[in-house]
Amino acid sequence: xxxxxxxxxxxxxxxxxxxxxxxxxxxxxxxxxxxxxxxxxxxxxxxxxxxxxxxxxxxxxxxxxxxxxxxxxxxxxxxxxxxxxxxxxxxxxxxxxxxxxxxxxxxxxxxxxxxxxxxxxxxxxxxxxxxxxxxxxxxxxxxxxxxxxxxxxxxxxxxxxxxxxxxxxxxxxxxxxxxxxxxxxxxxxxxxxxxxxxxxxxxxxxxxxxxxxxxxxxxxxxxxxxxxxxxxxxxxxxxxxxxxxxxxxxxxxxxxxxxxxxxxxxxxxxxxxxxxxxxxxxxxxxxxxxxxxxxxxxxxxxxxxxxxxxxxxxxxxxxxxxxxxxxxxxxxxxxxxxxxxxxxxxxxxxxxxxxxxxxxxxxxxxxxxxxxxxxxxxxxxxxxxxxxxxxxxxxxxxxxxxxxxxxxxxxxxxxxxxxxxxxxxxxxxxxxxxxxxxxxxxxxxxxxxxxxxxxxxxxxxxxxxxxxxxxxxxxxxxxxxxxxxxxxxxxxxxxxxxxxxxxxxxxxxxxxxxxxxxxxxxxxxxxxxxxxxxxxxxxxxxxxxxx
Amino acid sequence: xxxxxxxxxxxxxxxxxxxxxxxxxxxxxxxxxxxxxxxxxxxxxxxxxxxxxxxxxxxxxxxxxxxxxxxxxxxxxxxxxxxxxxxxxxxxxxxxxxxxxxxxxxxxxxxxxxxxxxxxxxxxxxxxxxxxxxxxxxxxxxxxxxxxxxxxxxxxxxxxxxxxxxxxxxxxxxxxxxxxxxxxxxxxxxxxxxxxxxxxxxxxxxxxxxxxxxxxxxxxxxxxxxxxxxxxxxxxxxxxxxxxxxxxxxxxxxxxxxxxxxxxxxxxxxxxxxxxxxxxxxxxxxxxxxxxxxxxxxxxxxxxxxxxxxxxxxxxxxxxxxxxxxxxxxxxxx
Numbered sequence: 001x002x003x004x005x006x007x008x009x010x011x012x013x014x015x016x017x018x019x020x021x022x023x024x025x026x027x028x029x030x031x032x033x034x035x036x037x038x039x040x041x042x043x044x045x046x047x048x049x050x051x052x053x054x055x056x057x058x059x060x061x062x063x064x065x066x067x068x069x070x071x072x073x074x075x076x077x078x079x080x081x082x083x084x085x086x087x088x089x090x091x092x093x094x095x096x097x098x099x100x101x102x103x104x105x106x107x108x109x110x111x112x113x114x115x116x117x118x119x120x121x122x123x124x125x126x127x128x129x130x131x132x133x134x135x136x137x138x139x140x141x142x143x144x145x146x147x148x149x150x151x152x153x154x155x156x157x158x159x160x161x162x163x164x165x166x167x168x169x170x171x172x173x174x175x176x177x178x179x180x181x182x183x184x185x186x187x188x189x190x191x192x193x194x195x196x197x198x199x200x201x202x203x204x205x206x207x208x209x210x211x212x213x214x215x216x217x218x219x220x221x222x223x224x225x226x227x228x229x230x231x232x233x234x235x236x237x238x239x240x241x242x243x244x245x246x247x248x249x250x251x252x253x254x255x256x257x258x259x260x261x262x263x264x265x266x267x268x269x270x271x272x273x274x275x276x277x278x279x280x281x282x283x284x285x286x287x288x289x290x291x292x293x294x295x296x297x298x299x300x301x302x303x304x305x306x307x308x309x310x311x312x313x314x315x316x317x318x319x320x321x322x323x324x325x326x327x328x329x330x331x332x333x334x335x336x337x338x339x340x341x342x343x344x345x346x347x348x349x350x351x352x353x354x355x356x357x358x359x360x361x362x363x364x365x366x367x368x369x370x371x372x373x374x375x376x377x378x379x380x381x382x383x384x385x386x387x388x389x390x391x392x393x394x395x396x397x398x399x400x401x402x403x404x405x406x407x408x409x410x411x412x413x414x415x416x417x418x419x420x421x422x423x424x425x426x427x428x429x430x431x432x433x434x435x436x437x438x439x440x441x442x443x444x445x446x447x448x449x450x451x452x453x454x455x456x457x458x459x460x461x462x463x464x465x466x467x468x469x470x471x472x473x474x475x476x477x478x479x480x481x482x483x484x485x486x487x488x489x490x491x492x493x494x495x496x497x498x499x500x501x502x503x504x505x506x507x508x509x510x511x512x513x514x515x516x517x518x519x520x521x522x523x524x525x526x527x528x529x530x531x532x533x534x535x536x537x538x539x540x541x542x543x544x545x546x547x
Numbered sequence: 548x549x550x551x552x553x554x555x556x557x558x559x560x561x562x563x564x565x566x567x568x569x570x571x572x573x574x575x576x577x578x579x580x581x582x583x584x585x586x587x588x589x590x591x592x593x594x595x596x597x598x599x600x601x602x603x604x605x606x607x608x609x610x611x612x613x614x615x616x617x618x619x620x621x622x623x624x625x626x627x628x629x630x631x632x633x634x635x636x637x638x639x640x641x642x643x644x645x646x647x648x649x650x651x652x653x654x655x656x657x658x659x660x661x662x663x664x665x666x667x668x669x670x671x672x673x674x675x676x677x678x679x680x681x682x683x684x685x686x687x688x689x690x691x692x693x694x695x696x697x698x699x700x701x702x703x704x705x706x707x708x709x710x711x712x713x714x715x716x717x718x719x720x721x722x723x724x725x726x727x728x729x730x731x732x733x734x735x736x737x738x739x740x741x742x743x744x745x746x747x748x749x750x751x752x753x754x755x756x757x758x759x760x761x762x763x764x765x766x767x768x769x770x771x772x773x774x775x776x777x778x779x780x781x782x783x784x785x786x787x788x789x790x791x792x793x794x795x796x797x798x799x800x801x802x803x804x805x806x807x808x809x810x811x812x813x814x815x816x817x818x819x820x821x822x823x824x825x826x827x828x829x830x831x832x833x834x835x836x837x838x839x840x841x842x843x844x845x846x847x848x849x850x851x852x853x854x855x856x857x858x859x860x861x862x863x864x865x866x867x868x869x870x871x872x873x874x875x876x877x878x879x880x881x
Contacts, residue, residue: 059718066839069629077587151601156586156594214631233630233640234839235831236717257717261829265696270712270829273703428579428844435583467592 057254058546060528063267063276067234067260070217072209073202074147074155079447079537082199083280084237084258086538088130089202089222092121092140093193097532098302099355100451102193106135106203106223107181116188116490123179127246129205130227137175142206144173157200161450162189188488190495191452198450199538225251225542234260252530252545264395268523271296277528277546282521284342284400290523297528300344301520303353304535306456307345307398307445309409309513310472312437317387322380324510327441328366329373330416336408337516340401344521348514350503352456355535356448357492358499363507365514373416382418389413389420390434390442394427397520398445405515406443434471444471447537453499458483461506474511548872555865563858567619570853571612574846580604581628581844602628615850624854625847627840634851638836642855643726644714645825645832649817651752656759657810663760664767664806668775669794679764686761695754695827702750709750712829716743751828755821759813766809770802777801803874811867815860 066080073085094105107121127135147158148168162169164187172184185192195201208221220228223246226239237258241251259276261267264283271279272293282290282298290298311318311327318324333347346354349365389410392402399405406422413420420441425433434442446469449455459465462483463475479502486498522533527547533539582598583590599605603614618625624634663683667676703711714728715721721740724731729748732741774780775798783793822834833852840848 061717070631077585077590151597156590159594160591230720232720232723232831233637234835235713235829236720238717238720259713259717259829260831261712262826262835263829266699266712266827266829269696269699269704273699273707273711275710275712426577426579426842428584428842429577432579432583465591468590468595 058252059255059257060253060278060541060544060546061257061259061276062278062280062541063259063261063270064280065260065262065264065267068231068237068258071220071228071231071237072204072217073200073220074150074158074204075217076200077156082536082538084239085202085220085222086199086224087226087239087256087541088220088224088228089199089204090224091197091199091201091203092123093197095197095451095534095536098534100194100197100304100448100535102197105197106140110193112490116488117185119183119185119192120176121181121183123181124246125179127223128244129208129223130221130242131205131208133205133207133221135203135223136178137181138178139206140181140203141173141175142210143201143203144170146209147201155200157198157449161195161198161200188490190487190489191450191454194450194452199536225540226253226256229255236260247542251542253541256541271523271525274525278522278524278531280522281395281397282523283395284340284344284518284521286523287342287344287521290521295526297524297526299522299524299531299533301397301522301533301537302355302535303345303517303519304355304451305398305445305447305520306348306351306353306517307396307443307515308348308351309515310434310439310442310444311510311512312439312441312471312473313475313511314437314473315440317380317382317385318440320380320382321509322376323382325366326373326376326380326382326416327413327418328510328513329369329376330418331409331412331513331515332368333365333513333515334368336405339408340405341516341518345516345518348517349507351460351506351512351514352448352453353517356451356453356456358453358486358496360500360503362500363503366510370412370416377417384417384419386419386421387413387440389422390430390439391422391424392443393424393430396445397447398516398518399443400518402443409441435467437471437473439471442471449536451535453496454483454487457499457502457506458487461511472511474506474509476505476509479505479509552865552869555868559858559861562861563854566857567616567850567854568612570850571608571615574841574844574849575608577844579844581846584843585629615847619851619854624851627848628845629840629843629848634848638833638852638855640723640726641831641833641836644830645818645821645834647714647727647729648748648751648755648821648824648830648832649814651748652755652817653759653810653814655752655756656763656813659756660760660763661767661803661806663764665771665794665799667764667768668771669790671772676768680768683761683764686757689757691754691757691823692827694757695751695824698750698754699827710743710747711750714744714747714830715740716747719743751824751830754827755817755824759810759817762809762813763806767802767806770805771798774798774802800874804871807867807870807874811864814863818856818859 064080064083068081068084069078070076070081071085071088073082073089091105092107094103095101096103106124106127108124109122111120123137129135147155148170167186169185169187169189170183171186174182176182202222204216205221208219209216212219225242225245227242229238229240231237238255240255241253245251261270264281267279268282268286270276287298290296311324313319337343337345337347347365349363350360352359354361389406391406392399395401403424410420410422433439434444446456446460459469461470461474461479463480466473482498482502486495489495489498524531529545529547530543580595581604582595582602586594586598603611615625626633627637630637663679667679670676699711702709719740721728721731721744722735724734728744729741732744780793780798783797821832822838824830825832825835833856837849837852840852
């Protein structure tokens, strides 16, 4: 009997202890998890050994926000899927290590004809797919034909990049010998090479996809530095070193494990506890914590995004240009960047970031000038009716905290006499309603796919894209003709001028308030070397090693 | 008895049917287009229209509903819109993960809750009684996500005792057979992995167990107090039996009936209510599976997921009702 009672009391004490420990924390989880970094060096790392002696395999555990949808890069559209496929597959051309310049990939050289309609690629020789199939011209042709023959809803990116008005831009692909491929286009396409370097166009093994059909995504086979091992859905994806990789000395890691950890704070906790080596999607507010911890390093991803406040141009009062300009003067963009991006962003002037070719740096952001805003509103005859201000419900790299930014904007608008009500919806609903033009003013953003101006300005602000990505319902014929002209202009200088002109008009029309180009953050253990995050969000890990 | 079970199972049909219909209507009433979500922000209007056609989302709702029912009757739960995998094969690992976590949490809740309730009743109005009930009150009212993050901070980061996310050490993954990792690791004689899996269960298990523990403790206490005042307990005491024997042998059996009801209800709750815990602890369970499906408007997954959880919920209640007869011979089902 004594024993039973003792056992009970000790059990209760344990429970009390755990509650007490929990109660010792700070007021809310956000701050407590972010203030604990400075003294977390006591954390023992019992479960992991990552000394890089040659006997222990080098394993990198990469924590991220969500699982992949499929591992067939041709059929997916989400960044989390590409994060993995980028290391299993290779594209004909590669982006630069941390930019979107064009570099050799599976194709070592290429020539473009004078008229911009014929592209001839010389392929790397001696490359093998993970299943032993040879990589050659025939494999490239089979991949292109697979995407071409598929339906739009299956190979979404191929269709959006290489089809226009229902017509194939890639008219024909032929082989000249085993290692030369010739692409014939139906019309010149300025960003053609950049498009080919995008993750969705990773070349797969024809043997594998012909056998697997639509199950190719469960057992992907490419030529990349890593090959697929295992996928535990919603939990982890494991890829391992491909011993026959064609580039000697790569990859340096033996294994990479991608773990899905949905909650940002929980992900950082896992990194601090030593259970993962690299964490994507670090809140700007946690940046200082990571920097203050000697066992961790903070890594900045080069910025290629825009966060903006869209003003639906077809709804009153934003159908009046003067009112839209007034809102641009009313909002204190620098204050927003300082407060919510922790300074890790720059105030935006144009609908695309400065790193993109064709950026107009003669344009500066609308200055913060409430008086100017008031006089414009008076001139416009604004009636003082309350507007709806839509706040983003989810954190995104271009907008870490939609709700708080909305409150600042609300205050700014109130100061110049525009009353507003903040509303928000669950993410899928939000996008649907904004796309239908139901918002007055809404927050949104965009991360570039291929580092081309067309992928920002045409995609987000051309009249062709009303009902898809032109949420602001902005229409301007002059801008439209400039953008269409730029799509097939192959002279880079002429093309840049066209985009600069378009940006001028857009700046004056003020369909949005461009807010910021943010620098997304990652964190890693101090011993992770050679990790270079890519602006597109698809990171190549062949050069990463661990100390 | 069999007759009774048969009748109860027949009753399930209209209940589940009504539920599928409700869920079907509600999820279609929320705005948001699966085709749009699947294709992402970059999607063109044409691509969305084509995908809608392919997924059969353009059919009238009643056609879609009957197609779905037809599938269910033939044991086909449909295909996920997003991953294009058959749900019946996709769902089991998630379900097993949630089962393992829920049962683990329930075992903690029963052991701690029942014992705390007994001791509280036994030493009514003592310091232990007050303390236990205050803690129970805190346990019921504490937000799980906060408790979860605190646990991670204290036991994971500060003390480094326990892992704070997932089901296994990813550097040494478990080979899944049944997807109950405790069973799988024992099966393969991997005791080292068994311990690791157990460690992973601890923090989410405790977080998930707080509410049922508190409820069970309060219920046990109340029903024990009532039983302790009854004649047979007084008789037992008068015969000179030790208090311990009286409490644990005579009183407990009678006091357990209302507790059992709570256990049944709470187990059902745990199956569906694990979403927060699963998100904080990155536990790949059914709650997160359905939750993410809602974000993606993955209609078949939401429908079938909720159907399965509801089915389990009513089955657990049936089992609880049958257990009454085992505990209390006065209860008979005819």
